[in-house]
Amino acid sequence: CELGAVPPIANAYGLEAVMDDSLEGFNDIYFEGGDHRTLVHVRGRDFHKLMPNVPHATISERHH
Numbered sequence: 078c079e080l081g082a083v084p085p086i087a088n089a090y091g092l093e094a095v096m097d098d099s100l101e102g103f104n105d106i107y108f109e110g111g112d113h114r115t116l117v118h119v120r121g122r123d124f125h126k127l128m129p130n131v132p133h134a135t136i137s138e139r140h141h
Contacts, residue, residue: 078090078111078112079111079112079113081113082109082111082112082113083108083109084111085108085109085110085111085117086127086128087128087131088127088128088129088131089127094128094131095131095132095133095134095136096128096131096132096133096134097133097134097135097136097137098133098134098135098136099135099136099137099138100121100124101133102121103121104120104121105118105119105120105121106118106119106120106121106124
């Protein structure tokens with residue numbers, strides 16, 4: 078990752094993570110690709126496969 082970029086898949090970097098409950102139910106998820114120029118798209122179900130055993134919590138509020 079570039080300096081200041083957020084690692085999108087924590088376990089790929091040996092980091093601990095918490096997944097926000099608001100990510101549940103989305104068909105598509107987009108995240109920073111390890112730099113400030115790249116946007117990565119994955120299907121929601123595939124994102125959850127990339128984050129096995131990651132604890133979930135309410136971190137942000139989902140606005141409709």
